[in-house]
Amino acid sequence: MAQITAALVKDLREKTGAGMMDAKKALVENDGNVEAAIDWLRAKGLSKAAKKADRVAADGLVAAVVSADKKTGVLVELNAETDFVARNEGFQKSLVGFAEAALATDGTSEALLAAPAVEGEGTISDQITRLIATIGENITLRRVEKLESPEGVVTNYIHGAAADGLGRIGVLVALKGDASADELAEAGRKVAMHIAATSPAAATTDELDPELVAREKQVLTEQARESGKPDNVIEKMIVGRLQKFYKEVVLVEQQFVMNPDETVAQFLASQKAELVGFKRVTLGEGIEKEESDFAAEVAAATKG
Template sequence: MAQITAALVKDLRDRTGAGMMDAKKALVENDGDTEAAIDWLRAKGLSKAAKKSGRTAADGLVAAVRSDDGKTGALVELNAETDFVARNEKFQSALREIAAEALKTDGSLEALQNAPAPSGEGSVTDMITALVATVGENMTLRRTAKLSAPNGQVASYIHSAEAPDMGKIGVLVALEGADAEKLADAGRKVAMHVAATSPASATTDDLDPELVERERQVLTDQARESGKPDNVIEKMIEGRIKKFYKEVVLVEQPFVMNPDQTVGQFIEEQGATLVGFVRFTLGEGIEKDADDFAAEVASMTSKS
Protein backbone atom coordinates (compact mmCIF):
# COMPACT_ATOMS: atom_id res chain seq x y z
CA MET A 1 0.00 0.00 0.00
CA ALA A 2 1.27 3.50 -0.86
CA GLN A 3 2.43 5.73 1.99
CA ILE A 4 -0.10 8.48 2.74
CA THR A 5 2.07 11.49 3.57
CA ALA A 6 0.99 14.82 5.07
CA ALA A 7 2.01 16.53 1.82
CA LEU A 8 -0.25 14.22 -0.16
CA VAL A 9 -3.18 14.95 2.14
CA LYS A 10 -2.54 18.71 1.95
CA ASP A 11 -2.42 18.64 -1.84
CA LEU A 12 -5.74 16.80 -2.00
CA ARG A 13 -7.32 19.22 0.46
CA ASP A 14 -6.10 22.22 -1.54
CA ARG A 15 -7.55 20.78 -4.73
CA THR A 16 -10.91 19.71 -3.33
CA GLY A 17 -11.59 21.73 -0.19
CA ALA A 18 -12.29 18.48 1.66
CA GLY A 19 -11.59 18.11 5.37
CA MET A 20 -8.36 16.59 6.60
CA MET A 21 -9.88 13.28 7.73
CA ASP A 22 -11.94 12.96 4.54
CA ALA A 23 -8.90 13.64 2.36
CA LYS A 24 -6.84 11.07 4.22
CA LYS A 25 -9.59 8.47 4.01
CA ALA A 26 -9.98 9.10 0.28
CA LEU A 27 -6.27 8.50 -0.27
CA VAL A 28 -6.31 5.35 1.85
CA GLU A 29 -9.33 4.01 -0.03
CA ASN A 30 -7.56 4.67 -3.34
CA ASP A 31 -4.04 3.54 -2.46
CA GLY A 32 -2.58 7.04 -2.61
CA ASP A 33 -3.89 7.81 -6.11
CA THR A 34 -4.79 11.51 -5.95
CA GLU A 35 -6.96 11.59 -9.09
CA ALA A 36 -8.92 8.55 -7.94
CA ALA A 37 -9.23 10.14 -4.51
CA ILE A 38 -10.70 13.28 -6.08
CA ASP A 39 -13.32 11.18 -7.87
CA TRP A 40 -14.04 9.33 -4.63
CA LEU A 41 -14.59 12.63 -2.79
CA ARG A 42 -16.82 13.91 -5.59
CA ALA A 43 -18.89 10.76 -5.41
CA LYS A 44 -19.27 11.26 -1.66
CA GLY A 45 -20.19 14.92 -2.14
CA LEU A 46 -17.15 16.04 -0.15
CA SER A 47 -15.35 18.12 -2.76
CA LYS A 48 -18.04 20.76 -3.08
CA ALA A 49 -16.71 23.00 -0.34
CA ALA A 50 -13.98 24.53 -2.49
CA LYS A 51 -16.52 25.66 -5.07
CA LYS A 52 -18.65 27.28 -2.38
CA SER A 53 -15.79 29.15 -0.72
CA GLY A 54 -15.92 32.09 -3.14
CA ARG A 55 -19.45 33.04 -2.14
CA THR A 56 -20.06 35.77 0.40
CA ALA A 57 -21.31 34.45 3.73
CA ALA A 58 -22.99 37.39 5.44
CA ASP A 59 -25.92 35.67 7.14
CA GLY A 60 -25.83 33.05 9.88
CA LEU A 61 -26.05 33.31 13.66
CA VAL A 62 -24.24 34.58 16.73
CA ALA A 63 -24.14 32.15 19.67
CA ALA A 64 -23.51 32.87 23.34
CA VAL A 65 -22.35 30.25 25.82
CA ARG A 66 -21.45 30.34 29.52
CA SER A 67 -19.53 27.97 31.74
CA ASP A 68 -21.46 26.00 34.36
CA ASP A 69 -20.26 28.30 37.15
CA GLY A 70 -21.07 31.41 35.13
CA LYS A 71 -17.57 32.82 35.49
CA THR A 72 -16.68 32.53 31.81
CA GLY A 73 -18.58 33.27 28.62
CA ALA A 74 -17.91 33.17 24.89
CA LEU A 75 -19.46 34.54 21.72
CA VAL A 76 -19.10 32.91 18.31
CA GLU A 77 -20.26 34.17 14.92
CA LEU A 78 -20.74 31.53 12.24
CA ASN A 79 -21.75 32.92 8.86
CA ALA A 80 -23.69 31.30 6.03
CA GLU A 81 -25.01 32.66 2.75
CA THR A 82 -28.71 32.67 3.65
CA ASP A 83 -30.93 32.81 6.72
CA PHE A 84 -32.59 29.65 5.42
CA VAL A 85 -29.43 27.69 6.24
CA ALA A 86 -29.05 29.57 9.55
CA ARG A 87 -32.41 28.09 10.57
CA ASN A 88 -31.22 24.60 9.65
CA GLU A 89 -30.82 22.26 12.63
CA LYS A 90 -27.48 20.98 11.32
CA PHE A 91 -26.11 24.53 11.20
CA GLN A 92 -27.41 25.37 14.67
CA SER A 93 -26.15 22.11 16.15
CA ALA A 94 -22.69 22.72 14.69
CA LEU A 95 -22.64 26.28 16.05
CA ARG A 96 -23.71 25.04 19.47
CA GLU A 97 -20.79 22.57 19.52
CA ILE A 98 -18.31 25.16 18.25
CA ALA A 99 -19.41 27.65 20.91
CA ALA A 100 -18.84 25.03 23.61
CA GLU A 101 -15.31 24.54 22.25
CA ALA A 102 -14.74 28.32 22.39
CA LEU A 103 -15.00 28.18 26.18
CA LYS A 104 -11.94 25.91 26.24
CA THR A 105 -9.72 28.17 24.11
CA ASP A 106 -7.81 31.36 24.83
CA GLY A 107 -10.50 33.35 23.05
CA SER A 108 -8.66 33.80 19.75
CA LEU A 109 -10.16 32.85 16.40
CA GLU A 110 -7.08 30.85 15.41
CA ALA A 111 -7.27 28.76 18.56
CA LEU A 112 -10.92 27.96 17.91
CA GLN A 113 -10.30 27.13 14.25
CA ASN A 114 -7.59 24.67 15.26
CA ALA A 115 -9.46 23.23 18.23
CA PRO A 116 -10.42 19.56 17.92
CA ALA A 117 -13.86 18.98 16.45
CA PRO A 118 -16.35 17.63 19.01
CA SER A 119 -16.64 14.47 16.91
CA GLY A 120 -12.95 13.81 17.49
CA GLU A 121 -12.19 13.82 13.77
CA GLY A 122 -10.03 16.73 12.61
CA SER A 123 -10.38 20.33 13.70
CA VAL A 124 -13.27 22.78 13.97
CA THR A 125 -12.21 24.07 10.54
CA ASP A 126 -12.49 20.55 9.13
CA MET A 127 -15.90 20.22 10.74
CA ILE A 128 -17.13 23.39 9.01
CA THR A 129 -15.67 22.27 5.66
CA ALA A 130 -17.61 19.02 5.93
CA LEU A 131 -20.76 20.95 6.83
CA VAL A 132 -20.33 23.16 3.76
CA ALA A 133 -20.21 20.05 1.58
CA THR A 134 -23.30 18.62 3.26
CA VAL A 135 -25.46 21.75 3.33
CA GLY A 136 -24.29 23.23 0.04
CA GLU A 137 -23.57 26.81 1.14
CA ASN A 138 -20.35 28.58 2.00
CA MET A 139 -19.81 29.08 5.73
CA THR A 140 -17.26 31.11 7.63
CA LEU A 141 -16.25 30.97 11.26
CA ARG A 142 -15.82 34.72 11.38
CA ARG A 143 -14.92 35.62 14.96
CA THR A 144 -15.07 34.68 18.61
CA ALA A 145 -14.53 36.41 21.94
CA LYS A 146 -14.21 35.27 25.52
CA LEU A 147 -14.81 37.06 28.84
CA SER A 148 -13.98 35.93 32.35
CA ALA A 149 -14.89 37.20 35.79
CA PRO A 150 -13.03 35.00 38.34
CA ASN A 151 -14.68 36.86 41.23
CA GLY A 152 -18.03 37.42 39.63
CA GLN A 153 -20.33 36.43 36.79
CA VAL A 154 -20.49 36.70 33.01
CA ALA A 155 -24.02 37.33 31.77
CA SER A 156 -25.20 36.82 28.21
CA TYR A 157 -28.05 38.14 26.12
CA ILE A 158 -29.22 37.24 22.62
CA HIS A 159 -31.42 39.61 20.67
CA SER A 160 -33.64 38.45 17.79
CA ALA A 161 -33.15 34.84 18.85
CA GLU A 162 -33.57 32.13 16.22
CA ALA A 163 -32.88 29.33 18.71
CA PRO A 164 -31.86 29.12 22.39
CA ASP A 165 -28.72 31.26 22.89
CA MET A 166 -28.47 32.05 19.15
CA GLY A 167 -29.58 35.10 17.22
CA LYS A 168 -28.65 38.24 15.31
CA ILE A 169 -27.03 40.15 18.20
CA GLY A 170 -25.03 38.59 21.02
CA VAL A 171 -23.70 40.32 24.13
CA LEU A 172 -21.53 39.29 27.06
CA VAL A 173 -21.13 41.42 30.19
CA ALA A 174 -18.70 40.57 32.98
CA LEU A 175 -19.33 41.94 36.48
CA GLU A 176 -17.52 41.26 39.73
CA GLY A 177 -18.93 41.50 43.22
CA ALA A 178 -20.15 39.39 46.14
CA ASP A 179 -23.61 38.04 45.24
CA ALA A 180 -23.49 35.72 42.20
CA GLU A 181 -27.26 35.65 41.68
CA LYS A 182 -27.53 39.43 41.89
CA LEU A 183 -24.57 39.82 39.56
CA ALA A 184 -26.10 37.50 36.97
CA ASP A 185 -29.38 39.45 37.00
CA ALA A 186 -27.66 42.84 36.83
CA GLY A 187 -25.30 41.61 34.12
CA ARG A 188 -28.18 40.47 31.94
CA LYS A 189 -29.89 43.86 32.27
CA VAL A 190 -26.67 45.63 31.29
CA ALA A 191 -26.25 43.18 28.39
CA MET A 192 -29.73 44.10 27.15
CA HIS A 193 -28.74 47.77 27.36
CA VAL A 194 -25.56 47.06 25.35
CA ALA A 195 -27.59 45.25 22.69
CA ALA A 196 -29.84 48.30 22.36
CA THR A 197 -27.21 51.08 22.40
CA SER A 198 -24.01 49.51 20.98
CA PRO A 199 -21.53 51.53 23.08
CA ALA A 200 -18.06 52.09 21.66
CA SER A 201 -16.27 51.34 24.94
CA ALA A 202 -16.83 50.39 28.57
CA THR A 203 -15.21 53.50 30.08
CA THR A 204 -13.79 56.79 28.84
CA ASP A 205 -10.28 55.41 29.41
CA ASP A 206 -11.04 52.52 27.03
CA LEU A 207 -12.33 54.79 24.26
CA ASP A 208 -10.20 54.87 21.11
CA PRO A 209 -8.13 58.13 21.27
CA GLU A 210 -8.45 58.53 17.50
CA LEU A 211 -12.23 58.44 17.78
CA VAL A 212 -12.15 61.12 20.49
CA GLU A 213 -9.73 63.30 18.51
CA ARG A 214 -11.84 63.01 15.38
CA GLU A 215 -14.95 64.03 17.32
CA ARG A 216 -13.08 66.89 18.96
CA GLN A 217 -11.96 68.17 15.56
CA VAL A 218 -15.49 68.08 14.18
CA LEU A 219 -16.80 69.91 17.23
CA THR A 220 -14.01 72.48 16.97
CA ASP A 221 -14.81 73.19 13.33
CA GLN A 222 -18.49 73.54 14.17
CA ALA A 223 -17.80 75.88 17.10
CA ARG A 224 -15.54 78.13 15.05
CA GLU A 225 -18.38 78.68 12.61
CA SER A 226 -20.13 80.55 15.43
CA GLY A 227 -17.42 83.24 15.43
CA LYS A 228 -17.06 83.09 19.20
CA PRO A 229 -13.65 83.75 20.86
CA ASP A 230 -11.26 80.82 21.49
CA ASN A 231 -11.79 80.72 25.27
CA VAL A 232 -15.55 80.35 24.77
CA ILE A 233 -15.04 77.79 22.02
CA GLU A 234 -12.83 75.69 24.32
CA LYS A 235 -15.56 75.56 26.98
CA MET A 236 -18.15 74.70 24.34
CA ILE A 237 -16.02 71.81 23.08
CA GLU A 238 -15.42 70.38 26.56
CA GLY A 239 -19.15 70.42 27.22
CA ARG A 240 -19.89 68.70 23.93
CA ILE A 241 -17.17 66.08 24.50
CA LYS A 242 -18.87 65.19 27.80
CA LYS A 243 -22.13 64.83 25.89
CA PHE A 244 -20.31 62.63 23.36
CA TYR A 245 -19.09 60.38 26.20
CA LYS A 246 -22.69 59.96 27.39
CA GLU A 247 -23.60 58.76 23.92
CA VAL A 248 -20.81 56.22 23.31
CA VAL A 249 -19.31 55.15 26.68
CA LEU A 250 -21.23 52.38 28.45
CA VAL A 251 -20.87 53.54 32.06
CA GLU A 252 -21.72 57.14 31.05
CA GLN A 253 -24.85 56.26 29.07
CA PRO A 254 -28.33 56.76 30.58
CA PHE A 255 -29.54 53.29 31.55
CA VAL A 256 -32.33 52.22 29.17
CA MET A 257 -34.32 50.68 32.04
CA ASN A 258 -34.02 53.86 34.12
CA PRO A 259 -32.78 56.91 32.18
CA ASP A 260 -32.55 58.90 35.44
CA GLN A 261 -29.33 57.02 36.24
CA THR A 262 -26.29 56.05 34.23
CA VAL A 263 -25.27 52.46 33.60
CA GLY A 264 -22.26 53.07 35.85
CA GLN A 265 -24.54 54.19 38.67
CA PHE A 266 -26.78 51.16 38.19
CA ILE A 267 -23.79 48.79 38.37
CA GLU A 268 -22.47 50.53 41.48
CA GLU A 269 -25.93 50.32 43.05
CA GLN A 270 -25.76 46.53 42.64
CA GLY A 271 -22.49 46.41 44.59
CA ALA A 272 -20.65 45.40 41.43
CA THR A 273 -17.81 46.55 39.22
CA LEU A 274 -17.65 46.26 35.44
CA VAL A 275 -14.95 43.97 34.05
CA GLY A 276 -15.91 44.41 30.40
CA PHE A 277 -18.37 43.64 27.63
CA VAL A 278 -18.43 42.21 24.11
CA ARG A 279 -21.11 42.80 21.48
CA PHE A 280 -21.43 40.97 18.14
CA THR A 281 -23.94 42.00 15.49
CA LEU A 282 -24.34 39.39 12.79
CA GLY A 283 -22.61 40.30 9.54
CA GLU A 284 -21.49 43.79 10.61
CA GLY A 285 -18.76 45.02 8.30
CA ILE A 286 -19.36 42.34 5.65
CA GLU A 287 -20.20 43.64 2.21
CA LYS A 288 -22.60 41.31 0.47
CA ASP A 289 -21.90 40.59 -3.17
CA ALA A 290 -24.50 42.08 -5.48
CA ASP A 291 -24.66 38.69 -7.17
CA ASP A 292 -25.27 36.72 -3.98
CA PHE A 293 -26.71 33.25 -3.56
CA ALA A 294 -30.35 34.39 -3.48
CA ALA A 295 -29.83 36.46 -6.63
CA GLU A 296 -28.20 33.48 -8.29
CA VAL A 297 -31.20 31.27 -7.54
CA ALA A 298 -33.60 33.95 -8.77
CA SER A 299 -31.56 34.32 -11.94
CA MET A 300 -31.62 30.57 -12.58
CA THR A 301 -35.38 30.45 -11.97
CA SER A 302 -36.09 33.31 -14.39
CA LYS A 303 -34.14 31.56 -17.13
CA SER A 304 -35.95 28.25 -16.78
Protein backbone atom coordinates (compact mmCIF):
# COMPACT_ATOMS: atom_id res chain seq x y z
CA MET A 1 0.00 0.00 0.00
CA ALA A 2 1.46 3.34 -1.07
CA GLN A 3 2.00 6.01 1.58
CA ILE A 4 -0.59 8.78 1.20
CA THR A 5 1.31 11.93 2.12
CA ALA A 6 -0.08 15.41 2.77
CA ALA A 7 1.77 16.63 -0.33
CA LEU A 8 0.05 13.99 -2.47
CA VAL A 9 -3.37 14.99 -1.11
CA LYS A 10 -2.59 18.68 -1.72
CA ASP A 11 -1.54 17.95 -5.31
CA LEU A 12 -4.77 16.07 -6.01
CA ARG A 13 -6.90 18.81 -4.44
CA GLU A 14 -5.22 21.46 -6.59
CA LYS A 15 -5.83 19.42 -9.73
CA THR A 16 -9.47 18.57 -9.02
CA GLY A 17 -10.88 21.05 -6.51
CA ALA A 18 -12.08 18.13 -4.37
CA GLY A 19 -12.30 18.34 -0.57
CA MET A 20 -9.47 17.10 1.61
CA MET A 21 -11.21 13.94 2.84
CA ASP A 22 -12.50 13.09 -0.65
CA ALA A 23 -9.02 13.56 -2.10
CA LYS A 24 -7.47 11.36 0.58
CA LYS A 25 -10.10 8.66 0.09
CA ALA A 26 -9.56 8.73 -3.69
CA LEU A 27 -5.83 8.18 -3.20
CA VAL A 28 -6.40 5.38 -0.69
CA GLU A 29 -8.85 3.66 -3.04
CA ASN A 30 -6.32 3.87 -5.89
CA ASP A 31 -3.11 3.06 -4.00
CA GLY A 32 -1.68 6.56 -4.36
CA ASN A 33 -2.05 6.73 -8.17
CA VAL A 34 -2.98 10.37 -8.84
CA GLU A 35 -4.32 9.86 -12.38
CA ALA A 36 -6.52 6.96 -11.23
CA ALA A 37 -7.67 9.05 -8.27
CA ILE A 38 -8.71 11.87 -10.61
CA ASP A 39 -10.81 9.42 -12.61
CA TRP A 40 -12.29 8.00 -9.38
CA LEU A 41 -13.32 11.49 -8.23
CA ARG A 42 -14.84 12.24 -11.64
CA ALA A 43 -16.84 9.02 -11.56
CA LYS A 44 -18.14 9.92 -8.08
CA GLY A 45 -18.98 13.46 -9.18
CA LEU A 46 -16.56 14.88 -6.61
CA SER A 47 -14.12 16.59 -8.96
CA LYS A 48 -14.90 20.27 -9.45
CA ALA A 49 -12.21 20.80 -12.04
CA ALA A 50 -11.77 17.53 -13.89
CA LYS A 51 -10.66 19.22 -17.09
CA LYS A 52 -8.26 21.63 -15.43
CA ALA A 53 -5.12 21.83 -17.56
CA ASP A 54 -1.65 21.28 -16.18
CA ARG A 55 -0.33 24.44 -14.64
CA VAL A 56 1.80 26.46 -17.04
CA ALA A 57 4.88 26.84 -14.89
CA ALA A 58 7.71 27.74 -17.25
CA ASP A 59 8.42 31.04 -18.93
CA GLY A 60 9.94 31.88 -22.31
CA LEU A 61 8.30 31.87 -25.73
CA VAL A 62 7.03 29.68 -28.55
CA ALA A 63 8.04 30.52 -32.13
CA ALA A 64 5.97 29.63 -35.19
CA VAL A 65 7.63 29.78 -38.62
CA VAL A 66 6.50 28.67 -42.09
CA SER A 67 8.81 28.19 -45.08
CA ALA A 68 8.62 30.60 -48.03
CA ASP A 69 6.79 28.03 -50.17
CA LYS A 70 4.28 27.38 -47.34
CA LYS A 71 4.93 23.64 -47.52
CA THR A 72 6.64 23.29 -44.13
CA GLY A 73 6.11 24.81 -40.69
CA VAL A 74 7.78 24.45 -37.30
CA LEU A 75 7.04 25.33 -33.69
CA VAL A 76 9.95 25.79 -31.29
CA GLU A 77 9.60 26.26 -27.53
CA LEU A 78 12.46 27.98 -25.73
CA ASN A 79 12.10 28.12 -21.94
CA ALA A 80 13.65 30.48 -19.42
CA GLU A 81 13.24 31.08 -15.71
CA THR A 82 11.28 34.37 -15.85
CA ASP A 83 9.02 36.30 -18.17
CA PHE A 84 11.55 39.15 -18.15
CA VAL A 85 13.79 37.06 -20.34
CA ALA A 86 10.97 36.52 -22.83
CA ARG A 87 11.03 40.27 -23.46
CA ASN A 88 14.78 40.28 -23.99
CA GLU A 89 15.66 41.22 -27.58
CA GLY A 90 18.57 38.79 -27.70
CA PHE A 91 16.39 35.93 -26.50
CA GLN A 92 13.69 36.70 -29.07
CA LYS A 93 16.13 37.11 -31.96
CA SER A 94 17.85 33.83 -31.10
CA LEU A 95 14.54 31.96 -30.93
CA VAL A 96 13.44 33.21 -34.35
CA GLY A 97 16.78 32.06 -35.75
CA PHE A 98 16.41 28.65 -34.12
CA ALA A 99 12.92 28.24 -35.60
CA GLU A 100 14.11 29.14 -39.10
CA ALA A 101 16.99 26.67 -38.73
CA ALA A 102 14.53 23.98 -37.60
CA LEU A 103 12.83 24.06 -41.02
CA ALA A 104 15.87 22.25 -42.44
CA THR A 105 16.00 19.57 -39.70
CA ASP A 106 14.01 16.39 -39.12
CA GLY A 107 11.81 18.21 -36.63
CA THR A 108 13.36 17.00 -33.37
CA SER A 109 14.95 19.05 -30.61
CA GLU A 110 18.05 16.82 -30.76
CA ALA A 111 18.58 17.62 -34.44
CA LEU A 112 18.10 21.35 -33.88
CA LEU A 113 20.53 21.45 -30.96
CA ALA A 114 23.13 19.74 -33.16
CA ALA A 115 22.56 22.12 -36.10
CA PRO A 116 25.09 24.90 -36.83
CA ALA A 117 24.74 27.96 -34.59
CA VAL A 118 22.73 30.84 -36.03
CA GLU A 119 25.24 33.27 -34.54
CA GLY A 120 28.82 32.49 -33.60
CA GLU A 121 30.70 29.22 -33.75
CA GLY A 122 29.68 25.69 -32.89
CA THR A 123 26.16 24.34 -32.69
CA ILE A 124 22.85 25.81 -31.57
CA SER A 125 23.46 24.03 -28.27
CA ASP A 126 26.69 26.04 -27.95
CA GLN A 127 24.81 29.22 -28.84
CA ILE A 128 22.29 28.57 -26.07
CA THR A 129 25.17 28.13 -23.61
CA ARG A 130 26.49 31.55 -24.65
CA LEU A 131 22.99 33.00 -24.32
CA ILE A 132 22.76 31.69 -20.77
CA ALA A 133 26.06 33.36 -19.90
CA THR A 134 24.90 36.67 -21.40
CA ILE A 135 21.37 36.77 -19.96
CA GLY A 136 22.13 35.10 -16.63
CA GLU A 137 19.25 32.63 -16.54
CA ASN A 138 18.90 28.98 -17.37
CA ILE A 139 17.54 28.58 -20.92
CA THR A 140 16.33 25.30 -22.39
CA LEU A 141 15.24 24.37 -25.90
CA ARG A 142 12.39 22.10 -24.89
CA ARG A 143 10.36 21.14 -27.95
CA VAL A 144 10.31 21.22 -31.72
CA GLU A 145 7.23 20.29 -33.77
CA LYS A 146 7.33 20.07 -37.56
CA LEU A 147 4.44 19.83 -40.02
CA GLU A 148 4.57 19.37 -43.80
CA SER A 149 2.00 19.54 -46.59
CA PRO A 150 3.67 18.80 -49.95
CA GLU A 151 0.36 18.96 -51.81
CA GLY A 152 -1.10 21.91 -49.93
CA VAL A 153 -0.09 24.67 -47.54
CA VAL A 154 0.93 25.07 -43.89
CA THR A 155 -0.33 28.06 -41.92
CA ASN A 156 0.91 29.30 -38.56
CA TYR A 157 -0.81 31.22 -35.78
CA ILE A 158 0.50 32.70 -32.53
CA HIS A 159 -1.74 33.49 -29.58
CA GLY A 160 -0.63 35.91 -26.89
CA ALA A 161 1.97 37.40 -29.21
CA ALA A 162 4.99 39.05 -27.60
CA ALA A 163 6.54 39.84 -31.00
CA ASP A 164 6.03 38.82 -34.63
CA GLY A 165 5.81 35.01 -34.72
CA LEU A 166 6.49 34.69 -30.98
CA GLY A 167 3.99 34.09 -28.19
CA ARG A 168 2.60 31.74 -25.54
CA ILE A 169 0.63 29.38 -27.83
CA GLY A 170 1.78 28.34 -31.29
CA VAL A 171 -0.31 26.43 -33.83
CA LEU A 172 0.40 24.94 -37.25
CA VAL A 173 -2.33 23.73 -39.62
CA ALA A 174 -1.76 21.87 -42.89
CA LEU A 175 -4.51 21.84 -45.51
CA LYS A 176 -4.86 20.65 -49.08
CA GLY A 177 -7.73 20.85 -51.54
CA ASP A 178 -9.20 22.42 -54.66
CA ALA A 179 -8.96 25.99 -53.36
CA SER A 180 -6.05 28.31 -54.21
CA ALA A 181 -2.98 28.47 -51.98
CA ASP A 182 -4.09 31.83 -50.59
CA GLU A 183 -7.58 30.53 -49.87
CA LEU A 184 -6.19 27.45 -48.16
CA ALA A 185 -3.87 29.63 -46.10
CA GLU A 186 -6.76 31.84 -44.98
CA ALA A 187 -8.90 28.84 -44.06
CA GLY A 188 -5.94 27.30 -42.26
CA ARG A 189 -5.41 30.43 -40.20
CA LYS A 190 -9.03 30.36 -39.03
CA VAL A 191 -8.75 26.71 -38.07
CA ALA A 192 -5.46 27.46 -36.28
CA MET A 193 -7.18 30.16 -34.23
CA HIS A 194 -9.89 27.62 -33.35
CA ILE A 195 -7.23 25.09 -32.27
CA ALA A 196 -5.51 27.69 -30.09
CA ALA A 197 -8.83 28.28 -28.32
CA THR A 198 -10.04 24.66 -27.95
CA SER A 199 -6.87 22.54 -27.73
CA PRO A 200 -8.25 19.39 -29.41
CA ALA A 201 -6.71 16.06 -28.44
CA ALA A 202 -6.64 14.74 -32.02
CA ALA A 203 -7.64 15.65 -35.56
CA THR A 204 -10.06 12.74 -35.99
CA THR A 205 -11.68 10.11 -33.79
CA ASP A 206 -9.41 7.42 -35.27
CA GLU A 207 -6.35 9.40 -34.20
CA LEU A 208 -7.35 9.65 -30.54
CA ASP A 209 -5.01 7.97 -28.08
CA PRO A 210 -6.63 4.57 -27.27
CA GLU A 211 -5.59 4.95 -23.62
CA LEU A 212 -7.40 8.30 -23.42
CA VAL A 213 -10.56 6.76 -24.88
CA ALA A 214 -10.32 3.76 -22.54
CA ARG A 215 -9.94 6.01 -19.51
CA GLU A 216 -12.89 8.15 -20.52
CA LYS A 217 -15.04 5.09 -21.19
CA GLN A 218 -14.18 3.71 -17.74
CA VAL A 219 -15.14 6.99 -16.06
CA LEU A 220 -18.38 7.19 -18.03
CA THR A 221 -19.18 3.58 -17.11
CA GLU A 222 -18.68 4.27 -13.40
CA GLN A 223 -20.80 7.42 -13.66
CA ALA A 224 -23.58 5.49 -15.40
CA ARG A 225 -23.51 2.72 -12.79
CA GLU A 226 -23.97 5.32 -10.06
CA SER A 227 -27.40 6.01 -11.61
CA GLY A 228 -28.53 2.50 -10.71
CA LYS A 229 -29.99 1.87 -14.16
CA PRO A 230 -29.95 -1.62 -15.78
CA ASP A 231 -26.97 -2.72 -17.93
CA ASN A 232 -28.77 -2.36 -21.27
CA VAL A 233 -29.63 1.25 -20.45
CA ILE A 234 -26.10 1.90 -19.19
CA GLU A 235 -24.63 0.68 -22.50
CA LYS A 236 -26.75 3.19 -24.43
CA MET A 237 -25.82 5.95 -21.99
CA ILE A 238 -22.11 5.26 -22.52
CA VAL A 239 -22.43 5.34 -26.32
CA GLY A 240 -24.20 8.69 -26.18
CA ARG A 241 -21.73 10.18 -23.72
CA LEU A 242 -18.75 8.96 -25.75
CA GLN A 243 -20.17 10.73 -28.80
CA LYS A 244 -20.41 13.90 -26.73
CA PHE A 245 -16.82 13.38 -25.60
CA TYR A 246 -15.65 13.09 -29.21
CA LYS A 247 -17.38 16.36 -30.08
CA GLU A 248 -15.46 18.03 -27.27
CA VAL A 249 -11.94 16.73 -28.01
CA VAL A 250 -11.78 15.79 -31.73
CA LEU A 251 -10.98 18.72 -34.01
CA VAL A 252 -13.21 17.91 -36.98
CA GLU A 253 -16.11 17.06 -34.64
CA GLN A 254 -15.90 20.32 -32.66
CA GLN A 255 -18.27 23.23 -33.20
CA PHE A 256 -16.31 25.87 -35.10
CA VAL A 257 -15.62 28.81 -32.76
CA MET A 258 -16.16 31.37 -35.53
CA ASN A 259 -19.53 29.85 -36.41
CA PRO A 260 -20.96 27.46 -33.79
CA ASP A 261 -23.73 26.47 -36.22
CA GLU A 262 -21.22 24.28 -38.10
CA THR A 263 -18.47 21.84 -37.20
CA VAL A 264 -14.85 22.29 -38.21
CA ALA A 265 -15.36 19.51 -40.77
CA GLN A 266 -18.29 21.40 -42.29
CA PHE A 267 -16.28 24.62 -42.40
CA LEU A 268 -13.42 22.89 -44.21
CA ALA A 269 -15.82 21.35 -46.71
CA SER A 270 -17.28 24.78 -47.45
CA GLN A 271 -13.75 26.03 -48.17
CA LYS A 272 -12.96 23.08 -50.48
CA ALA A 273 -10.21 22.15 -48.05
CA GLU A 274 -9.07 18.90 -46.45
CA LEU A 275 -7.21 18.67 -43.16
CA VAL A 276 -3.73 17.15 -43.44
CA GLY A 277 -2.77 17.67 -39.80
CA PHE A 278 -2.06 20.14 -37.02
CA LYS A 279 0.42 20.86 -34.23
CA ARG A 280 -0.17 22.90 -31.07
CA VAL A 281 2.37 23.96 -28.43
CA THR A 282 1.53 25.83 -25.23
CA LEU A 283 4.40 27.48 -23.40
CA GLY A 284 5.42 25.55 -20.30
CA GLU A 285 2.76 22.89 -20.75
CA GLY A 286 3.20 20.14 -18.19
CA ILE A 287 6.19 21.73 -16.46
CA GLU A 288 5.94 22.23 -12.70
CA LYS A 289 7.71 25.30 -11.35
CA GLU A 290 8.41 25.78 -7.67
CA GLU A 291 6.20 28.53 -6.31
CA SER A 292 7.72 30.88 -3.79
CA ASP A 293 6.39 33.36 -1.24
CA PHE A 294 7.93 36.64 -2.42
CA ALA A 295 7.17 38.45 0.84
CA ALA A 296 8.82 35.65 2.84
CA GLU A 297 11.89 35.80 0.58
CA VAL A 298 12.24 39.55 1.14
CA ALA A 299 11.80 39.15 4.89
CA ALA A 300 14.46 36.42 4.95
CA ALA A 301 16.85 38.55 2.92
CA THR A 302 16.49 41.55 5.24
CA LYS A 303 17.48 39.38 8.19
CA GLY A 304 20.74 38.78 6.41
